[in-house]
Amino acid sequence: MSHLFEMVKRFKLYPRQVEWLGFRALAVGSVLTITPIFMVVIYILVQGGPAISWGFLTQMPQNGMREGGILPALVGTLYLTLGTAIFSVPLGIGAAIYLSEYSSDSSLTRIIRLAIINLAGIPSVVYGLFGLGLFVIFLNFGTSILAASLTLSIMTLPVIISTTEEALRAVPQSFRVVAISLGATRWQAIRRVVLPQALPGILTGVILGLERAAGETAPILFTGAAFFLPRLPQSPMDATMALPYHLFVISTQVPGMPIRIQYGTVLVLLTFVLGMNIVATVIRSRARARRQW
């Protein structure tokens, strides 16, 4: 035993060997972290692919959702995403312009930043509670697309503000100085010079924010999501089905649900979200390649 202990004690690696081993270990760890994502995407493609057809995307669910398509859920998610965009995009971009172009480093600005950090950290289900208390009950919107969109908008706001602010700050200060020295007012300088330059970055941020809204379930659980509706929503005051909530329903609440339809729904949701992600990434990398400053 003591012999073994001596051996361990004398066993010493050179720094180079430690480095070699360490690099390999880190590489293996990273691959272990990242391969599951690959596997998830491919697994869903394989399992869900056969369920996808034109009818699946354009038909109403039938026979207690066990047959037919997912049209109302797909349309509902589109409505919710658009509704969220209507409120959160002007508000978020406005707030980012304020923070990047107007505010000074005052204690008020620091409080605003703290508020944004705080908004970003509030759990999604707490947004759901807030939406229920304010929009559904207090303002009497009922469970509706309007209430759900407003709830999702506030949740999305910090993502849009922080990415937009970053894009605005990346525009060199000299651009503003030149515009103003040529007689432009502050807003003209922002509108004509800063915003166009920052546009790709802003778009990326907006899409990533909306991507998150499109995939969320908890905030719409009690503010706008419906278990099943026999027809498409007719107005913003109607409740709506939505892809993520629909997936939750058919995977936990409906007994005897064909597995094919479940995976098909996952695949549609994944395509929706991943599609937005890819668009955002392409916009960003193309803008980077073209940027001259």
Next chain:
Amino acid sequence: MESKHPLEFLITWFIRLTGYSSIFFVVLILFFLVSEGLPALSEVSLDTLFSTRWYPIESYYGILPLILGSLVVTIGAMLIAVPFGIGTAVYLSEVARPMVREILKPLVEILAGLPSVMLGFLGIQVVSPFLREFLDLPTGLTAFAGSLLLGGIAIPTIVSIAEDAMNNVPQSYRQGALALGATRWQTMWGVTFPAARSGIITAIMLGLGRAIGETMTVMMVTGNAPIMPNSIRALFMPIRTMTATIASEMGEVAAGSIHYHVLFFIGIVLFLLALIVNITASWVSMRKQTHKERVLS
């Protein structure tokens, strides 16, 4: 100059208002949580509220099993997410060749964008049957399944913020260490990592915040049983978190009932937890700035 044109005046005010809106929303959220949740304190005695039994149908409103349920799942998730997240961040920032990094980073971003309900679905279909077989459990829908998936949800947050922090360490630090004869491995852990320490703590805190607040995944895979976790074995038994309780019960309660108020009270607890985690995170990263200024001056 700004008030010359009425339009400019209007736009400036609009932008100012949107700037303040975040404060307004935080106050509004807090106000509604408190106004709907605080009545719980007068309707249910504190002894009941902090007891170990959650069974609202018979007026047992003990939220301790739910708080501990959240803690067990979150700690499990962090035990997975911290080593793998930090390891991946260090690998991406210090070791990986640029080409490898360009491939791996978008994948991490994809993981960040996957809807939590989708991970919950995969948890039900793939992870929990596997765990049941592999660990020979009566059910795979356990706290451990939740931890595993929550770990996956916290990882992208940790990777992207920790990697930023490592990248922000001035190149001269590394060059100095290498010039003194340190290997890259020694430089990474002896110089770069400590210099990025506060950013890495921020990354861990924000990952923690995501894990505590996650709802759909834990609701779908942890088996939804509000049992008091009392030993390490609880990790392999069904459990119920605070978030899952709100999500699964709020749909069925009448507005204004005791149960409704208690669920909002749980919302206040979650809000405060998120507040503590986020303020700690931003406090750590603000301290970093003053530290950096000191070093560079």
